[in-house]
Amino acid sequence: MSIALTQLVQQINAWLDIEQFKDYCPNGLQVEGRATVRRVVTGVTASQALIDQAIATQADAILVHHGYFWKGEPAPLTGYKGRRIKSLMQADISLLAYHLPLDEHPLWGNNQQLAIKMGWQVQGSMAGESWQYGLHGCLPKPLSAGQFADALTQRLGQPPLHLAGHQRPLKRIAWCTGAAHGGLLRAAELGVDAYVTGEASEQSLHLARELGVDFFAAGHHATERGGVQTLGQEIAQKMGLDVEFIDLPNPV
Structure with a gap:
Protein backbone atom coordinates (compact mmCIF):
# COMPACT_ATOMS: atom_id res chain seq x y z
CA MET A 1 0.00 0.00 0.00
CA LEU A 102 7.93 13.19 20.07
CA ASP A 103 9.42 13.64 23.54
CA GLU A 104 6.20 14.78 25.14
CA HIS A 105 3.39 12.84 23.44
CA PRO A 106 1.28 11.12 26.16
CA LEU A 107 1.17 7.78 24.30
CA TRP A 108 4.13 7.58 21.89
CA GLY A 109 6.50 10.08 23.49
CA ASN A 110 10.02 9.16 24.52
CA ASN A 111 9.31 9.89 28.17
CA GLN A 112 6.16 7.77 28.24
CA GLN A 113 7.81 4.94 26.33
CA LEU A 114 10.80 4.93 28.69
CA ALA A 115 8.41 4.55 31.61
CA ILE A 116 6.66 1.65 29.91
CA LYS A 117 9.95 -0.08 29.07
CA MET A 118 11.23 0.31 32.63
CA GLY A 119 7.94 -0.46 34.38
CA TRP A 120 7.78 2.92 36.13
CA GLN A 121 4.43 4.22 37.38
CA VAL A 122 3.71 7.68 35.94
CA GLN A 123 2.18 10.16 38.39
CA GLY A 124 2.45 13.42 36.48
CA SER A 125 4.46 15.90 34.45
CA MET A 126 7.68 17.52 35.61
CA ALA A 127 6.49 20.83 34.16
CA GLY A 128 6.78 23.84 36.44
CA GLU A 129 8.10 27.39 36.42
CA SER A 130 11.72 26.26 36.17
CA TRP A 131 11.33 23.28 33.78
CA GLN A 132 8.76 22.25 31.18
CA TYR A 133 9.48 18.66 30.13
CA GLY A 134 9.58 15.09 31.42
CA LEU A 135 7.56 12.99 33.85
CA HIS A 136 7.72 11.88 37.45
CA GLY A 137 6.39 8.85 39.29
CA CYS A 138 7.50 5.92 41.36
CA LEU A 139 9.01 2.48 41.13
CA PRO A 140 6.88 -0.64 41.74
CA LYS A 141 9.10 -1.33 44.77
CA PRO A 142 12.06 0.44 46.37
CA LEU A 143 15.47 -0.35 44.87
CA SER A 144 19.03 0.37 45.82
CA ALA A 145 20.96 2.59 43.43
CA GLY A 146 22.86 -0.46 42.24
CA GLN A 147 19.69 -2.42 41.54
CA PHE A 148 18.23 0.54 39.68
CA ALA A 149 21.38 0.90 37.58
CA ASP A 150 21.25 -2.83 36.78
CA ALA A 151 17.63 -2.49 35.59
CA LEU A 152 18.59 0.39 33.28
CA THR A 153 21.48 -1.66 31.92
CA GLN A 154 19.33 -4.71 31.22
CA ARG A 155 16.50 -2.86 29.51
CA LEU A 156 18.43 -0.16 27.64
CA GLY A 157 21.44 -2.25 26.69
CA GLN A 158 24.18 -0.16 28.28
CA PRO A 159 25.24 0.80 31.82
CA PRO A 160 24.26 4.29 33.01
CA LEU A 161 26.53 6.87 34.57
CA HIS A 162 25.44 7.05 38.23
CA LEU A 163 26.18 10.14 40.31
CA ALA A 164 25.19 9.44 43.91
CA GLY A 165 23.38 12.12 45.87
CA HIS A 166 22.40 10.08 48.95
CA GLN A 167 22.37 6.54 50.39
CA ARG A 168 18.64 5.91 50.82
CA PRO A 169 16.61 3.45 48.69
CA LEU A 170 15.04 4.79 45.51
CA LYS A 171 11.26 4.99 45.30
CA ARG A 172 10.17 8.30 43.78
CA ILE A 173 11.82 9.25 40.49
CA ALA A 174 11.67 11.82 37.69
CA TRP A 175 12.94 11.47 34.14
CA CYS A 176 13.43 13.44 30.95
CA THR A 177 15.01 11.71 27.97
CA GLY A 178 17.89 13.01 25.86
CA ALA A 179 20.09 15.97 26.83
CA ALA A 180 18.13 17.17 29.86
CA HIS A 181 20.67 17.36 32.68
CA GLY A 182 19.16 20.74 33.58
CA GLY A 183 16.01 18.99 34.79
CA LEU A 184 17.84 17.87 37.92
CA LEU A 185 16.92 21.15 39.65
CA ARG A 186 13.22 20.58 38.93
CA ALA A 187 13.53 16.96 40.07
CA ALA A 188 14.86 18.20 43.41
CA GLU A 189 11.90 20.58 43.69
CA LEU A 190 9.60 17.58 43.26
CA GLY A 191 11.33 15.79 46.13
CA VAL A 192 12.23 12.64 44.22
CA ASP A 193 14.98 10.18 45.11
CA ALA A 194 16.46 9.90 41.60
CA TYR A 195 16.51 11.68 38.27
CA VAL A 196 17.11 9.91 34.95
CA THR A 197 18.10 11.56 31.69
CA GLY A 198 20.32 10.82 28.71
CA GLU A 199 23.43 12.93 29.33
CA ALA A 200 25.29 14.53 32.22
CA SER A 201 27.19 17.80 32.46
CA GLU A 202 30.15 18.72 34.64
CA GLN A 203 27.88 20.36 37.19
CA SER A 204 25.61 17.31 37.49
CA LEU A 205 27.88 15.68 40.09
CA HIS A 206 27.94 18.71 42.36
CA LEU A 207 24.19 19.31 42.08
CA ALA A 208 23.35 15.67 42.77
CA ARG A 209 25.36 15.75 45.97
CA GLU A 210 24.14 19.16 47.11
CA LEU A 211 20.50 18.54 46.24
CA GLY A 212 20.43 14.99 47.60
CA VAL A 213 19.13 13.41 44.37
CA ASP A 214 20.74 10.43 42.66
CA PHE A 215 21.48 11.24 38.99
CA PHE A 216 21.52 8.62 36.23
CA ALA A 217 22.69 9.43 32.69
CA ALA A 218 21.37 6.43 30.76
CA GLY A 219 22.33 7.53 27.24
CA HIS A 220 20.79 10.11 24.93
CA HIS A 221 20.29 7.59 22.14
CA ALA A 222 19.25 4.75 24.46
CA THR A 223 16.54 6.79 26.18
CA GLU A 224 15.10 8.13 22.91
CA ARG A 225 14.58 4.99 20.83
CA GLY A 226 11.07 4.31 22.10
CA GLY A 227 9.19 7.27 20.67
CA VAL A 228 10.08 6.92 17.01
CA GLN A 229 9.74 3.13 17.21
CA THR A 230 6.23 3.35 18.61
CA LEU A 231 5.18 6.08 16.19
CA GLY A 232 6.44 3.92 13.33
CA GLN A 233 4.35 1.01 14.56
CA GLU A 234 1.30 3.27 14.64
CA ILE A 235 1.95 4.39 11.06
CA ALA A 236 2.23 0.77 9.92
CA GLN A 237 -1.00 -0.23 11.66
CA LYS A 238 -3.13 2.79 10.81
CA MET A 239 -1.83 3.59 7.31
CA GLY A 240 -0.77 0.19 6.05
CA LEU A 241 2.77 1.29 5.18
CA ASP A 242 5.91 -0.84 5.35
CA VAL A 243 7.86 0.59 8.31
CA GLU A 244 11.27 -0.56 9.57
CA PHE A 245 13.12 0.78 12.62
CA ILE A 246 16.89 0.82 12.11
CA ASP A 247 18.84 1.08 15.37
CA LEU A 248 22.39 2.32 14.95
CA PRO A 249 24.16 1.75 18.29
CA ASN A 250 25.41 4.89 20.00
CA PRO A 251 26.96 4.84 23.51
CA VAL A 252 26.24 8.56 24.06
Missing part, protein backbone atom coordinates in the same frame (compact mmCIF):
# COMPACT_ATOMS: atom_id res chain seq x y z
CA SER A 2 1.16 3.57 -0.66
CA ILE A 3 -0.19 6.99 0.31
CA ALA A 4 0.55 10.57 -0.65
CA LEU A 5 3.47 12.18 1.17
CA THR A 6 1.23 15.13 2.02
CA GLN A 7 -1.27 12.80 3.68
CA LEU A 8 1.46 11.14 5.77
CA VAL A 9 2.87 14.46 6.92
CA GLN A 10 -0.53 15.94 7.75
CA GLN A 11 -1.53 12.90 9.78
CA ILE A 12 1.66 12.75 11.84
CA ASN A 13 1.57 16.52 12.41
CA ALA A 14 -1.97 16.17 13.72
CA TRP A 15 -1.20 13.15 15.90
CA LEU A 16 1.72 14.95 17.55
CA ASP A 17 -0.04 18.34 17.69
CA ILE A 18 3.14 20.06 16.56
CA GLU A 19 1.71 23.60 16.59
CA GLN A 20 1.69 23.71 20.39
CA PHE A 21 5.49 23.46 20.64
CA LYS A 22 8.13 26.19 20.44
CA ASP A 23 11.03 24.03 19.39
CA TYR A 24 14.71 24.36 18.50
CA CYS A 25 14.12 23.02 14.98
CA PRO A 26 11.27 22.69 12.46
CA ASN A 27 8.95 19.75 13.13
CA GLY A 28 7.42 17.86 10.23
CA LEU A 29 8.68 17.60 6.66
CA GLN A 30 12.28 18.85 6.46
CA VAL A 31 13.34 17.48 3.06
CA GLU A 32 10.75 16.72 0.37
CA GLY A 33 11.16 13.63 -1.79
CA ARG A 34 8.82 11.62 -4.01
CA ALA A 35 5.11 12.35 -3.88
CA THR A 36 4.00 8.90 -2.71
CA VAL A 37 5.22 6.79 0.19
CA ARG A 38 5.15 3.02 0.52
CA ARG A 39 8.17 2.24 2.69
CA VAL A 40 9.35 4.24 5.72
CA VAL A 41 12.59 3.84 7.68
CA THR A 42 12.60 5.17 11.24
CA GLY A 43 15.58 5.96 13.44
CA VAL A 44 16.73 8.23 16.25
CA THR A 45 19.04 10.53 14.26
CA ALA A 46 19.24 11.39 10.55
CA SER A 47 22.91 10.48 10.26
CA GLN A 48 24.62 9.58 7.00
CA ALA A 49 24.64 5.94 8.10
CA LEU A 50 20.86 5.93 8.52
CA ILE A 51 20.37 7.62 5.15
CA ASP A 52 22.64 5.07 3.47
CA GLN A 53 20.66 2.18 4.95
CA ALA A 54 17.37 3.79 3.94
CA ILE A 55 18.64 4.12 0.37
CA ALA A 56 19.79 0.48 0.40
CA THR A 57 16.34 -0.70 1.51
CA GLN A 58 14.60 1.50 -1.10
CA ALA A 59 12.74 3.63 1.46
CA ASP A 60 10.54 6.48 0.29
CA ALA A 61 10.78 8.43 3.54
CA ILE A 62 12.85 8.58 6.72
CA LEU A 63 11.23 9.46 10.06
CA VAL A 64 13.52 10.54 12.91
CA HIS A 65 13.61 12.28 16.28
CA HIS A 66 16.77 14.28 15.52
CA GLY A 67 16.62 15.94 12.12
CA TYR A 68 18.24 19.09 10.76
CA PHE A 69 18.12 22.91 10.79
CA TRP A 70 18.65 23.50 14.50
CA LYS A 71 18.59 27.05 15.84
CA GLY A 72 22.04 28.56 15.97
CA GLU A 73 23.71 26.13 13.56
CA PRO A 74 25.33 27.39 10.33
CA ALA A 75 22.84 27.65 7.45
CA PRO A 76 25.02 26.70 4.43
CA LEU A 77 24.52 23.17 3.11
CA THR A 78 28.21 22.33 3.01
CA GLY A 79 30.43 19.60 4.42
CA TYR A 80 28.73 16.67 6.16
CA LYS A 81 25.41 18.53 6.24
CA GLY A 82 25.50 19.15 2.51
CA ARG A 83 26.39 15.50 1.86
CA ARG A 84 23.41 14.31 3.90
CA ILE A 85 20.95 16.58 2.09
CA LYS A 86 22.47 15.67 -1.29
CA SER A 87 22.08 11.96 -0.52
CA LEU A 88 18.41 12.43 0.34
CA MET A 89 17.62 14.54 -2.69
CA GLN A 90 19.50 12.36 -5.17
CA ALA A 91 17.59 9.32 -3.86
CA ASP A 92 14.30 11.29 -3.83
CA ILE A 93 13.75 10.35 -0.16
CA SER A 94 11.77 12.60 2.20
CA LEU A 95 12.94 13.39 5.73
CA LEU A 96 10.40 13.91 8.51
CA ALA A 97 11.65 14.92 11.96
CA TYR A 98 9.84 15.47 15.26
CA HIS A 99 11.73 16.70 18.30
CA LEU A 100 9.81 17.99 21.35
CA PRO A 101 6.44 16.69 20.08
Whole structure:
Protein backbone atom coordinates (compact mmCIF):
# COMPACT_ATOMS: atom_id res chain seq x y z
CA MET A 1 0.00 0.00 0.00
CA SER A 2 1.16 3.57 -0.66
CA ILE A 3 -0.19 6.99 0.31
CA ALA A 4 0.55 10.57 -0.65
CA LEU A 5 3.47 12.18 1.17
CA THR A 6 1.23 15.13 2.02
CA GLN A 7 -1.27 12.80 3.68
CA LEU A 8 1.46 11.14 5.77
CA VAL A 9 2.87 14.46 6.92
CA GLN A 10 -0.53 15.94 7.75
CA GLN A 11 -1.53 12.90 9.78
CA ILE A 12 1.66 12.75 11.84
CA ASN A 13 1.57 16.52 12.41
CA ALA A 14 -1.97 16.17 13.72
CA TRP A 15 -1.20 13.15 15.90
CA LEU A 16 1.72 14.95 17.55
CA ASP A 17 -0.04 18.34 17.69
CA ILE A 18 3.14 20.06 16.56
CA GLU A 19 1.71 23.60 16.59
CA GLN A 20 1.69 23.71 20.39
CA PHE A 21 5.49 23.46 20.64
CA LYS A 22 8.13 26.19 20.44
CA ASP A 23 11.03 24.03 19.39
CA TYR A 24 14.71 24.36 18.50
CA CYS A 25 14.12 23.02 14.98
CA PRO A 26 11.27 22.69 12.46
CA ASN A 27 8.95 19.75 13.13
CA GLY A 28 7.42 17.86 10.23
CA LEU A 29 8.68 17.60 6.66
CA GLN A 30 12.28 18.85 6.46
CA VAL A 31 13.34 17.48 3.06
CA GLU A 32 10.75 16.72 0.37
CA GLY A 33 11.16 13.63 -1.79
CA ARG A 34 8.82 11.62 -4.01
CA ALA A 35 5.11 12.35 -3.88
CA THR A 36 4.00 8.90 -2.71
CA VAL A 37 5.22 6.79 0.19
CA ARG A 38 5.15 3.02 0.52
CA ARG A 39 8.17 2.24 2.69
CA VAL A 40 9.35 4.24 5.72
CA VAL A 41 12.59 3.84 7.68
CA THR A 42 12.60 5.17 11.24
CA GLY A 43 15.58 5.96 13.44
CA VAL A 44 16.73 8.23 16.25
CA THR A 45 19.04 10.53 14.26
CA ALA A 46 19.24 11.39 10.55
CA SER A 47 22.91 10.48 10.26
CA GLN A 48 24.62 9.58 7.00
CA ALA A 49 24.64 5.94 8.10
CA LEU A 50 20.86 5.93 8.52
CA ILE A 51 20.37 7.62 5.15
CA ASP A 52 22.64 5.07 3.47
CA GLN A 53 20.66 2.18 4.95
CA ALA A 54 17.37 3.79 3.94
CA ILE A 55 18.64 4.12 0.37
CA ALA A 56 19.79 0.48 0.40
CA THR A 57 16.34 -0.70 1.51
CA GLN A 58 14.60 1.50 -1.10
CA ALA A 59 12.74 3.63 1.46
CA ASP A 60 10.54 6.48 0.29
CA ALA A 61 10.78 8.43 3.54
CA ILE A 62 12.85 8.58 6.72
CA LEU A 63 11.23 9.46 10.06
CA VAL A 64 13.52 10.54 12.91
CA HIS A 65 13.61 12.28 16.28
CA HIS A 66 16.77 14.28 15.52
CA GLY A 67 16.62 15.94 12.12
CA TYR A 68 18.24 19.09 10.76
CA PHE A 69 18.12 22.91 10.79
CA TRP A 70 18.65 23.50 14.50
CA LYS A 71 18.59 27.05 15.84
CA GLY A 72 22.04 28.56 15.97
CA GLU A 73 23.71 26.13 13.56
CA PRO A 74 25.33 27.39 10.33
CA ALA A 75 22.84 27.65 7.45
CA PRO A 76 25.02 26.70 4.43
CA LEU A 77 24.52 23.17 3.11
CA THR A 78 28.21 22.33 3.01
CA GLY A 79 30.43 19.60 4.42
CA TYR A 80 28.73 16.67 6.16
CA LYS A 81 25.41 18.53 6.24
CA GLY A 82 25.50 19.15 2.51
CA ARG A 83 26.39 15.50 1.86
CA ARG A 84 23.41 14.31 3.90
CA ILE A 85 20.95 16.58 2.09
CA LYS A 86 22.47 15.67 -1.29
CA SER A 87 22.08 11.96 -0.52
CA LEU A 88 18.41 12.43 0.34
CA MET A 89 17.62 14.54 -2.69
CA GLN A 90 19.50 12.36 -5.17
CA ALA A 91 17.59 9.32 -3.86
CA ASP A 92 14.30 11.29 -3.83
CA ILE A 93 13.75 10.35 -0.16
CA SER A 94 11.77 12.60 2.20
CA LEU A 95 12.94 13.39 5.73
CA LEU A 96 10.40 13.91 8.51
CA ALA A 97 11.65 14.92 11.96
CA TYR A 98 9.84 15.47 15.26
CA HIS A 99 11.73 16.70 18.30
CA LEU A 100 9.81 17.99 21.35
CA PRO A 101 6.44 16.69 20.08
CA LEU A 102 7.93 13.19 20.07
CA ASP A 103 9.42 13.64 23.54
CA GLU A 104 6.20 14.78 25.14
CA HIS A 105 3.39 12.84 23.44
CA PRO A 106 1.28 11.12 26.16
CA LEU A 107 1.17 7.78 24.30
CA TRP A 108 4.13 7.58 21.89
CA GLY A 109 6.50 10.08 23.49
CA ASN A 110 10.02 9.16 24.52
CA ASN A 111 9.31 9.89 28.17
CA GLN A 112 6.16 7.77 28.24
CA GLN A 113 7.81 4.94 26.33
CA LEU A 114 10.80 4.93 28.69
CA ALA A 115 8.41 4.55 31.61
CA ILE A 116 6.66 1.65 29.91
CA LYS A 117 9.95 -0.08 29.07
CA MET A 118 11.23 0.31 32.63
CA GLY A 119 7.94 -0.46 34.38
CA TRP A 120 7.78 2.92 36.13
CA GLN A 121 4.43 4.22 37.38
CA VAL A 122 3.71 7.68 35.94
CA GLN A 123 2.18 10.16 38.39
CA GLY A 124 2.45 13.42 36.48
CA SER A 125 4.46 15.90 34.45
CA MET A 126 7.68 17.52 35.61
CA ALA A 127 6.49 20.83 34.16
CA GLY A 128 6.78 23.84 36.44
CA GLU A 129 8.10 27.39 36.42
CA SER A 130 11.72 26.26 36.17
CA TRP A 131 11.33 23.28 33.78
CA GLN A 132 8.76 22.25 31.18
CA TYR A 133 9.48 18.66 30.13
CA GLY A 134 9.58 15.09 31.42
CA LEU A 135 7.56 12.99 33.85
CA HIS A 136 7.72 11.88 37.45
CA GLY A 137 6.39 8.85 39.29
CA CYS A 138 7.50 5.92 41.36
CA LEU A 139 9.01 2.48 41.13
CA PRO A 140 6.88 -0.64 41.74
CA LYS A 141 9.10 -1.33 44.77
CA PRO A 142 12.06 0.44 46.37
CA LEU A 143 15.47 -0.35 44.87
CA SER A 144 19.03 0.37 45.82
CA ALA A 145 20.96 2.59 43.43
CA GLY A 146 22.86 -0.46 42.24
CA GLN A 147 19.69 -2.42 41.54
CA PHE A 148 18.23 0.54 39.68
CA ALA A 149 21.38 0.90 37.58
CA ASP A 150 21.25 -2.83 36.78
CA ALA A 151 17.63 -2.49 35.59
CA LEU A 152 18.59 0.39 33.28
CA THR A 153 21.48 -1.66 31.92
CA GLN A 154 19.33 -4.71 31.22
CA ARG A 155 16.50 -2.86 29.51
CA LEU A 156 18.43 -0.16 27.64
CA GLY A 157 21.44 -2.25 26.69
CA GLN A 158 24.18 -0.16 28.28
CA PRO A 159 25.24 0.80 31.82
CA PRO A 160 24.26 4.29 33.01
CA LEU A 161 26.53 6.87 34.57
CA HIS A 162 25.44 7.05 38.23
CA LEU A 163 26.18 10.14 40.31
CA ALA A 164 25.19 9.44 43.91
CA GLY A 165 23.38 12.12 45.87
CA HIS A 166 22.40 10.08 48.95
CA GLN A 167 22.37 6.54 50.39
CA ARG A 168 18.64 5.91 50.82
CA PRO A 169 16.61 3.45 48.69
CA LEU A 170 15.04 4.79 45.51
CA LYS A 171 11.26 4.99 45.30
CA ARG A 172 10.17 8.30 43.78
CA ILE A 173 11.82 9.25 40.49
CA ALA A 174 11.67 11.82 37.69
CA TRP A 175 12.94 11.47 34.14
CA CYS A 176 13.43 13.44 30.95
CA THR A 177 15.01 11.71 27.97
CA GLY A 178 17.89 13.01 25.86
CA ALA A 179 20.09 15.97 26.83
CA ALA A 180 18.13 17.17 29.86
CA HIS A 181 20.67 17.36 32.68
CA GLY A 182 19.16 20.74 33.58
CA GLY A 183 16.01 18.99 34.79
CA LEU A 184 17.84 17.87 37.92
CA LEU A 185 16.92 21.15 39.65
CA ARG A 186 13.22 20.58 38.93
CA ALA A 187 13.53 16.96 40.07
CA ALA A 188 14.86 18.20 43.41
CA GLU A 189 11.90 20.58 43.69
CA LEU A 190 9.60 17.58 43.26
CA GLY A 191 11.33 15.79 46.13
CA VAL A 192 12.23 12.64 44.22
CA ASP A 193 14.98 10.18 45.11
CA ALA A 194 16.46 9.90 41.60
CA TYR A 195 16.51 11.68 38.27
CA VAL A 196 17.11 9.91 34.95
CA THR A 197 18.10 11.56 31.69
CA GLY A 198 20.32 10.82 28.71
CA GLU A 199 23.43 12.93 29.33
CA ALA A 200 25.29 14.53 32.22
CA SER A 201 27.19 17.80 32.46
CA GLU A 202 30.15 18.72 34.64
CA GLN A 203 27.88 20.36 37.19
CA SER A 204 25.61 17.31 37.49
CA LEU A 205 27.88 15.68 40.09
CA HIS A 206 27.94 18.71 42.36
CA LEU A 207 24.19 19.31 42.08
CA ALA A 208 23.35 15.67 42.77
CA ARG A 209 25.36 15.75 45.97
CA GLU A 210 24.14 19.16 47.11
CA LEU A 211 20.50 18.54 46.24
CA GLY A 212 20.43 14.99 47.60
CA VAL A 213 19.13 13.41 44.37
CA ASP A 214 20.74 10.43 42.66
CA PHE A 215 21.48 11.24 38.99
CA PHE A 216 21.52 8.62 36.23
CA ALA A 217 22.69 9.43 32.69
CA ALA A 218 21.37 6.43 30.76
CA GLY A 219 22.33 7.53 27.24
CA HIS A 220 20.79 10.11 24.93
CA HIS A 221 20.29 7.59 22.14
CA ALA A 222 19.25 4.75 24.46
CA THR A 223 16.54 6.79 26.18
CA GLU A 224 15.10 8.13 22.91
CA ARG A 225 14.58 4.99 20.83
CA GLY A 226 11.07 4.31 22.10
CA GLY A 227 9.19 7.27 20.67
CA VAL A 228 10.08 6.92 17.01
CA GLN A 229 9.74 3.13 17.21
CA THR A 230 6.23 3.35 18.61
CA LEU A 231 5.18 6.08 16.19
CA GLY A 232 6.44 3.92 13.33
CA GLN A 233 4.35 1.01 14.56
CA GLU A 234 1.30 3.27 14.64
CA ILE A 235 1.95 4.39 11.06
CA ALA A 236 2.23 0.77 9.92
CA GLN A 237 -1.00 -0.23 11.66
CA LYS A 238 -3.13 2.79 10.81
CA MET A 239 -1.83 3.59 7.31
CA GLY A 240 -0.77 0.19 6.05
CA LEU A 241 2.77 1.29 5.18
CA ASP A 242 5.91 -0.84 5.35
CA VAL A 243 7.86 0.59 8.31
CA GLU A 244 11.27 -0.56 9.57
CA PHE A 245 13.12 0.78 12.62
CA ILE A 246 16.89 0.82 12.11
CA ASP A 247 18.84 1.08 15.37
CA LEU A 248 22.39 2.32 14.95
CA PRO A 249 24.16 1.75 18.29
CA ASN A 250 25.41 4.89 20.00
CA PRO A 251 26.96 4.84 23.51
CA VAL A 252 26.24 8.56 24.06
